[in-house]
Amino acid sequence: MSSRGAEHGRGSGGGGGAAVTGKLRVFLGAAPGVGKTYAMLREGRRLRGEGLDVVVGLVETYGRRGTDEQLGDLPVLPRRPVSYRGVELTELDVDALLARRPALALVDELAHTDVPGGRNEKRWQDVRELLDAGIDVATTLNIQHLESLNDVVEQITGVAQRETIPDEVVRAADRIELVDLSPQALRTRMAQGEIYAPDRIDVALDHYFRAGNLGALRELALLWLADRVEEELADYRARHGIRAPWETKERIMVALNGAPQGEHLIRRGARTATRVHGDLIGVHVRLDDATAQREPPGLAEQRALLRELHGTFVEVSGGDVARTLVDFARTESATQILLGPTSRSRLRELVSGSVINRVIRLAGPIDVRVLPPPEPGLLTVPPAPRRRRPALVPVRRRRLAWLLGPVGAVALAWALSPLRDSLGLSGVLLCLLLLVAGTARLGGLLPAAGSTAAGALAADFFFTTPWHSLMVERGVDVAALLLFLAVAGVISHLIDGLTRRSQQAGRARAEAAVLARLAGETVESGARVLPDLVAELRQVFQLDGVAVLVRTGALWLPVATAGPEVPLRPDEASFSVDLGDDALLVLRGTPLTEEDARLLGPYVTQLKLARERERLVAQASAAEVLAQTDALHTALLEAVGQDLRAPLAAVRRETERLPEPAVERIDAEVARMERLVANLLDLSRLRAGVMPVVLRPTAVAEVVRAAAEGLAGVRIDLGSGLPQVLADPGLLERALADVLASGGTAAGAVVVDAGVVAGRVDVRVTAHGGEAVAGEPAGLAVVRGFVEAMNGELAVEEAPGGGTAYVISLARAVA
Template structure:
């Protein structure tokens, strides 16, 4: 149970929070602790008050020598489950109040009984008390990289530290070492004890693992350095680009030229090692856009396939938004497409986005890329109208009729209203017409209202002349206000409709795309959601083989058909879809195509794999049974036939030899049949288990006794020093016997098989190692398949069920069986089983940081 953090002593002796320095390594053994101690000695030589709060040397002589001359705070002793452990005495370090404290293994889990669960929490208390801390941690212990490291190395990391804790460090120093150099250091005994070296080199410390971890460490530190650089530039107001590395930003609009621009930008980024590719799409702040979601989705996929990242930035002024993004990302180059506007449109509308950005880009290089759509846009912008036909007709009619009707009403009530009120009523009529028929109808109503207002209500009445100058100004203002208000009202209505459509499209796409993540029948779920979303009578996938038209409408029944692949069409029947709905449907068709392809691949794999497995099993079984069962049967038959023969007189010694041959052959036949029966029980799930605490030493002794004499001896190590395993004793005996027999079969003359045991947290490990030819990496899983006899050429080694049966029995008991390379040549089979009394959540405290990796 985690105890509450005790506040740091009031009044820090140094008047400020402590500073944290972290030595970050890619793997154990690179020299973090040595560098940390070297740093401490140099500071102490300069007169700094330095103490060692906790340093773990792992019995490395050169590291222990670095402790000489440094003051060490005595550790606190704690008892855990009957075993004594030592931890950093946090209270003693706080009471000592040094300027600098050395605290090793930042991610370490403390033994229960202290203030905190984790050592990094102890470090934070020291920092709050104003004590500078120097610590060390490996890249695999960072929380964000925990799953990545496990995928690379196959070793889960139970001890982690939040990335933010390390990021807050004032200094992070990378301790780097090439993989080959670290392996040499390991082989020389400078990292682990000699008995652990071979296992470490063949597992966690493989060249590939170390190279990958080294790259992770370098990239993580590079990101931290980049963050520090950005912070420095921001604090000092530095806006110009520092070309520390190439960052290429490509502006995409979702237009047909997007793929050309992205590929061009990718080529530019590829010319510089470590260059970044960033694609950016500027979205209006009102959320309204005419861009096709399907086109943007394709361009996003293209950018990600080329190793880049895709970004959406909100901004109403495209040049400002694009340049702000490029400068924020420290872009060195900006790629844009030349304008699609025609010459007349460019002349009438002035400078475009490209010209503005080139003028204002400053120290960012701008590439204007030509494409096939350049200059092929419309000569003039063509306003689009989404009004239905009835309103298109009613608008102009209302623009003429309503002002006339208002004039008739006001003429009959002349004298009750003044000119200002009459003008406002005409203005209200113009606004109403704008709501009905849009800005064109409103302009017609404005002109009509102006003429009627002049003729009937502005003196001299009955004439289109105006007697007073003020009335001329009033009429002009009326016409201007009417046109302005009508334009604003029409634009607001159009934006409101577009906003509603955009919201509906986003909700529809989100809902439909989310269906992919729910349920096992993704295609059926997508079809159901499609039918519901578009209010159709039916939605189905139709297979076509004639390569029909891309989009086919059925005017007789209503509906639409959209292709979702080369041979399939998504057919919706019911009503006819509007253009905006078709755009959403086409964008979603890509999701249906992906789901359909995944479903087909999964179905094909499910159909083929059982057939292939059965065929392999049948072929192997026939080949094995035809020889391996016949061989011992033939030996026993020959011995018995000889004994029954009356033609030959056998001596007593010969008879005993023939009887021994028959017995040996029948025993061998019995073992083969037992293996076949046990394998069939495993595959059928009918094997009964009785798990109980089992002495590994006793079970191993029985297994070795059952093997009899062999030309290859077996050496045991550590069997009596491990706790009891939770296992079925007869099955465990069978597994150990099979593994030792397999090792003896491949061990060269003059060598021995090593059977060793060790405890690792809540599990025990048995290792059966030989010095034979070993296994190729490609064969490490094949060797556990039934009827596989890899490396056996004499056809006298049985059915090839021994290792397959051993893994099956081991997994049935909750264990694992994995092959490893024996250092120096050979194969090691590692049998891991849970201990009889070890809980699954035993803390990792008793196993110190780096040591737990072996």
């Protein structure tokens, strides 16, 4: 990766005319060992082969073979000796380079701090002098040395970088090349000893060179270089007057005004940006004539949500919201603009115009998406209609129907009474039938029946003789009134039936929606959180309170609750369901119908899954803590092991001055300590999974003879026909060698025998003589770790006739 790829085409020496500034080329790496110096030297050799005057001003190869080979026949300028506090050091000889005036100078480690007292404090200042003199420079730099990333790198690696360089120095380079290497490949190079000395490998791999650290540093390097390329691209477009967006990277711009649907827009934009690996920008336009007004109430929450979703919030001012949004989108090279539904009234849109329509007209090549308002978060299932009972009607509608129906019937009959001669009884009864039908639709069957009775009495009072009485003289009027009652009853019953069917259909749709939502969320995200399920269940069934209770001894403890009237004991609930494992779902409110109980089943299943998920999460958290503790123990053990090697080597050197018997004893103890340290380190690698254990059929006799080789006083009595064991031969040999070494300290002989016991093969090392051990000998814990890594067991017991027996039990190999 590079920027402004300048070529080195100038020869050595100077000419007349104006001074020419040299060009800077930086080989940037994410961490030590990725090959920056190697790449710089290889490029120097290539250019020298093309006839360019290339000189090595200063290169640190650190004894790496590949880097030394790349140095090859390149001319190397001698370094300038510097004395500091009685120590002779060397630095880049700037004066010699200025006098030599090569076409290209290779200078390693741009962020290096010079020895105090020199001409400059930092090496990048030395490089600047060379550039000002017209000399091209190629240099190397690690991303952690950039000043702007110093705190981020310390947070990732835990190591503070003392040598830093201003970002503008590197940004001013004519060419930057990223020398990239994957974290696994870099760790492999480290493990093979190609970067650090062997005594530093384990500590480096477990600390700075962890895979996570290297991945984060690599991402920092890529992002920093991408930002620089983007700056150059923006500068190029500005110089050439290019206003149309170049879709080199998706940028999703969300228009925010504090309205509730803004959070929905942000989440949709974040999902889109994540899918296309783009940027998310939230924009709020503050009108020029409203600068003194307070910001909308929901804007602060939307700004926090943007930060949480790794987006950017920008507030701009303008007199025209639509034009300001589009101008900002062009400035930021946005590829999409997300708008929410308008909150303006139709009248205001007619007067002031539609912001959405103006943005669409002005956007040009920028995509504009208008998202609908979000659907309500939770659904409510209406109660099921009762069998052989009137349809359920809301209380307000029923009360209104009781008030308007009978009163309206009487008022209608009274209002039509002046027309009795022309309208007659049949006419008024038809009008009253219309009123009864309306009452049945509004309030149900019972208010309709009341309206029917009131209408019949009012018709008799105003439209039958004798007038204004409830007496009926003519038989035809009696028949008409009875027919009115029958027809009104049939109409009311039919309307009630239609209402019941409509309610049943609505209930079925709501149940289907709830089940679909429940199934969809289960497939998408697995088991849900227990409190969310309890809150949704309460709202779906419109209950007063819901809780999940867990029995602890004689008490019931709530683990999730919802509602103002939460039942805290099973006897306080209207309905309860067993969730298993001493857990109970308790509900308080309107008793559940058969349909409600059927719909409750999927929620009970989800609650069980949620409890199981919480249990698994708790186990995973405990396992993570245990893994972190184990990793810490491993790191401490390796650090101690590395620190012990130096004093053990010093003890071995000092023993050369002592008498011969003492030397032998000390050498033996030192060797035993070195073996123990090596075993401890290998055991830590085993537990960390770095050193694999390969189990395969193994002949016990061969491993025992290899382990006992060179040891005096060991008698092997294995017999014939001993089956093979399932073990790692190398690991088993080390375990037996350590056991034999522990047994060899006894006064008597050491006997090794083996046999099949309970379907397994037991290898017994018996140290005769002396007293039986009271506990496990020092260092045997490491042997136990080796044996357990092979799925075996180690036992220490008293041997018959005195002494100690060490028994290693291993599984038989399947033939």
